[in-house]
Amino acid sequence: MEQVIANGLYLGAQYALIALGLTLIFALMNVLNFAHGQMYVLGGFVTYTIYGQLKLPFVVALICSGVTLAIIGALMEKFLFRTVIRRSKREESTMLLAAATAFFLDAVMLLLFGEKQRGVPKIISGVFISERVILPYDRILVGVVAILMIAAFMVFMQYSRPGRAMRALAQDRVAAQLMGVKVERYSMIGFALGAMLAGVVGGLLVSITGVNSGIGGPISIKAFLMVMIGGAGVVGGAIAGGFILGMMESVGLATLREYGDITYLAIFALLMIFLSIRPHGLMGKPWG
Amino acid sequence: MDALLKFEDVELYYDHVYALKGVSVEVHEGETVALIGANGAGKSSILRAITGLRRIRSGQIQYQGKRIDGIAPDEIVRMGISMVPEARRVFPYMSVRDNLLMGAFTRSDKAGIQQSMEMVLARFPRLKERYSQQAGTMSGGEQQMLVIGRALMARPRLLLLDEPSLGVAPKLVQDIARSIVAINRDEKVSVLLVEQNSRMALRISNRAYALTTGKVALSGTSSELLTDERVRHLYLGGEF
Ligand SMILES: Nc1ncnc2c1ncn2[C@@H]1O[C@H](COP(=O)(O)OP(=O)(O)OP(=O)(O)O)[C@@H](O)[C@H]1O
Ligand SMILES: [Mg+2]
Numbered sequence: 001m002e003q004v005i006a007n008g009l010y011l012g013a014q015y016a017l018i019a020l021g022l023t024l025i026f027a028l029m030n031v032l033n034f035a036h037g038q039m040y041v042l043g044g045f046v047t048y049t050i051y052g053q054l055k056l057p058f059v060v061a062l063i064c065s066g067v068t069l070a071i072i073g074a075l076m077e078k079f080l081f082r083t084v085i086r087r088s089k090r091e092e093s094t095m096l097l098a099a100a101t102a103f104f105l106d107a108v109m110l111l112l113f114g115e116k117q118r119g120v121p122k123i124i125s126g127v128f129i130s131e132r133v134i135l136p137y138d139r140i141l142v143g144v145v146a147i148l149m150i151a152a153f154m155v156f157m158q159y160s161r162p163g164r165a166m167r168a169l170a171q172d173r174v175a176a177q178l179m180g181v182k183v184e185r186y187s188m189i190g191f192a193l194g195a196m197l198a199g200v201v202g203g204l205l206v207s208i209t210g211v212n213s214g215i216g217g218p219i220s221i222k223a224f225l226m227v228m229i230g231g232a233g234v235v236g237g238a239i240a241g242g243f244i245l246g247m248m249e250s251v252g253l254a255t256l257r258e259y260g261d262i263t264y265l266a267i268f269a270l271l272m273i274f275l276s277i278r279p280h281g282l283m284g285k286p287w288g
Numbered sequence: 289m290d291a292l293l294k295f296e297d298v299e300l301y302y303d304h305v306y307a308l309k310g311v312s313v314e315v316h317e318g319e320t321v322a323l324i325g326a327n328g329a330g331k332s333s334i335l336r337a338i339t340g341l342r343r344i345r346s347g348q349i350q351y352q353g354k355r356i357d358g359i360a361p362d363e364i365v366r367m368g369i370s371m372v373p374e375a376r377r378v379f380p381y382m383s384v385r386d387n388l389l390m391g392a393f394t395r396s397d398k399a400g401i402q403q404s405m406e407m408v409l410a411r412f413p414r415l416k417e418r419y420s421q422q423a424g425t426m427s428g429g430e431q432q433m434l435v436i437g438r439a440l441m442a443r444p445r446l447l448l449l450d451e452p453s454l455g456v457a458p459k460l461v462q463d464i465a466r467s468i469v470a471i472n473r474d475e476k477v478s479v480l481l482v483e484q485n486s487r488m489a490l491r492i493s494n495r496a497y498a499l500t501t502g503k504v505a506l507s508g509t510s511s512e513l514l515t516d517e518r519v520r521h522l523y524l525g526g527e528f
Contacts, residue, residue: 161393168379168390175377178339180365180394180442 002132008250009243010139013146014201016242018219019226020153020235021197027170027233028190030091031081034098036198037219038105043069043199044211045113051207052120058207065203066196073195076101077188102216109213119210142204149200154235166190170233225271231281240282290353292317292478293338293369293446298347298357300333307333309502310347313480315446320472320479322489322510324523325499331482332374333502335448338480339371340364351446366394370444372435374451374482380424384415387423387434391441401441407475408437411467429460436467440475447477453485461485465492486523490514498523 018040025033033039043065051061084097126137157163165186168176177183202211226245230237245267252263278284293315300308307330315321323331336342338349340361349357356364370391379387388408392401409416412433418426423434432452439447449468453461469492472479483489490496490510498506498519506519513519 164382164386164390165393167382167386168393171379171381172377174341175373175379176390177341177361178365178371178373179390179438180362181390182362 003134004250004254005247006133006135007253008247010135010143010246011249012243012246013143013150014205014242015222015226015246016150016239017146017153017197017201018223019230019238019242020150021194022223023227023230023233023235023238024166024197025191025194026227028166029077029081029085029094029187031085031094032098032224033194034095034220035076035102035105035216036194036223037221038102038109038216039069039072039195039198040202040219041109041211041213041216042072042105043202044206045109045118045202045213046199047203047206048113048118048120048211052118058123062200062203065199069199069202070192070196074188074192076195077191081191082184082187102220106213106216109216113213115213117210117212118206120207123207139208142208145204146201149197150239153197157235162186162189225267227281228271228275229281231284234283237281237283291315291350292319292352293480294350295334295338296348296350298334298337298349299345300330300337300342301345306502308337308344311499311502311504312347313497313504315478315480318472318476318478319495320468320481320493322486322493322496323480323482323499324484324486324489324496325505326523327484328501329499330502331499332450335371335373335450335480335482338364338369338448362394365442365444368443368445369448370439370442370446371448372439372450372452375454376428376431376435378423378426378431378434378438380422382423383420384418384423384426384434385420387438388415388441391438394442400443404441404443408440411440411470412437427457428455429457429464432456432460432464433467436464436471440471440477444477446480447471448480448482450482451484452481453483453488461488468492486519487514490519 022033022036025031046065046068047061050056050064051058080097080101081094084093122138124137124141128135128137128140157167165176165181168179169181169183169186173183222245226241227238229244230241248267249263252266256263256266291314295311295313298308298311299306311330311334313334323334325331333342337344340359344357348355351367351369356367379390388405392404395401414430415433415437418430423431426434436452452464456464465488468479468481471477481489481493490513493510496507496510496513497504498513506513
């Protein structure tokens with residue numbers, strides 16, 4: 001039991017961080033970023049290259065993952081999404097653009113890194129063993145780092161000036177503009193921040209599960225699941241959705257094992273019922 | 289004396305439909321000027337043009353002697369023009385405090401911001417009581433006080449108010465009218481007030497313009513307009 005909870009928390013922290021980035025981009029720009037999983041994978045490959053290949057410290061690799069993705073996110077906002085939003089009022093335009101970006105990133109990564117599963121040396125070895133819980137130290141470390149980052153993100157959004165500006169922008173674009181917020185600049189910062197979160201989680205997890213160029217799509221799907229559970233555009237919803245999905249996965253893997261690989265089948269079924277009752281998720285409302 | 293704001297022969301279109309067809313309006317330093325007129329007359333369009341939310345097609349807008357048409361809204365705020373938009377538009381999931389801090393977004397003088405905060409809270413004690421409450425959960429009148437306070441946090445020289453009495457309980461309308469007078473007097477802010485409640489607007493303003501379908505139909509001192517037969521007939525219909 002404790003083992004299941006520990007696994008769920010560890011997974012949930014990663015997931016929440018992924019969902020936070022996705023929901024931030026959605027809240028600020030009304031863009032469903034289908035390429036979120038691909039950004040995660042790219043972050044993984046950056047860490048793989050810098051830590052695994054070039055043998056630089058893991059922290060350096062993580063920072064590079066974050067910075068690379070922040071730059072890519074900023075460029076995507078400035079040159080792709082901003083132009084499309086300006087020219088088209090239809091929401092599906094940005095969705096199609098996001099989907100195209102996802103395919104493009106998939107193709108680029110396949111070309112650069114091949115289709116093999118890539119792993120890196122363990123960041124720390126050893127296993128924590130108590131009577132009821134067995135957890136490798138590296139998972140504990142990664143989980144703790146993820147939780148610290150969630151906390152830092154929330155503090156930033158809640159108490160910093162740019163954080164406040166982004167919340168304002170998400171709640172009322174015109175009113176934010178009237179307060180003097182440079183809408184384009186903060187949309188770009190928000191997109192960069194969301195992409196950065198995806199990249200950092202990708203970098204963190206490469207040390208545990210490795211990375212391969214095909215997992216972008218599935219990660220995006222998981223990210224959307226979390227946002228659907230918690231409610232789109234809400235910080236609390238993303239975090240709740242992340243931990244709920246992590247917990248469900250952990251419980252599913254522990255209890256449904258003998259029936260085969262049906263955990264996600266069960267999760268999808270549950271989610272469909274849940275969404276038909278609460279289409280806005282647990283806390284559906286714009287940014288809180 | 290030169291006008292603080294000079295809105296000259298402005299035309300404004302939404303796609304192919306005009307909203308303003310050659311409108312001229314002036315606000316002098318220290319004045320409260322009212323814009324009255326029926327639904328769709330173009331009152332809000334004037335404010336949107338001043339703040340840069342909407343481009344004008346022709347004419348010009350001058351503020352402190354400089355042309356400001358074509359300048360982006362976030363720059364206009366920095367020049368000292370703050371707007372309280374139609375339908376209030378508080379940031380609903382932010383606290384009263386954070387809403388007010390957003391009002392001071394363009395400023396970086398910590399001590400000055402603190403001073404403005406105290407001034408606003410003294411002027412609207414209700415906001416002090418609700419300091420940590422989510423703005424979206426407050427009453428219409430409280431939200432109206434909040435958005436006026438939020439606009440003051442930028443320390444503007446010109447305050448644009450779009451229907452501050454709309455959706456506010458009748459008892460509070462008087463309070464808000466009094467606040468506007470006090471703000472104009474104490475904070476040295478000139479006010480351009482858009483109102484459907486023409487009687488209230490004419491009572492608290494120095495001068496007024498009456499709009500009909502994108503044109504200025506009448507203008508003059510507010511006391512003149514209050515007793516003008518045509519105004520009585522067109523805009524003052526019921527008793528207040
Ligand atoms: N976004 C828009 N798109 C198209 N037409 C618009 C838009 N906003 C306003 N209009 C039109 O422009 C005209 C003037 O509108 P405006 O909002 O300035 O009027 P108003 O005097 O403020 O009216 P109200 O008292 O109802 O607020 C109206 O005919 C209105 O229908
Ligand atoms: Mg209006």
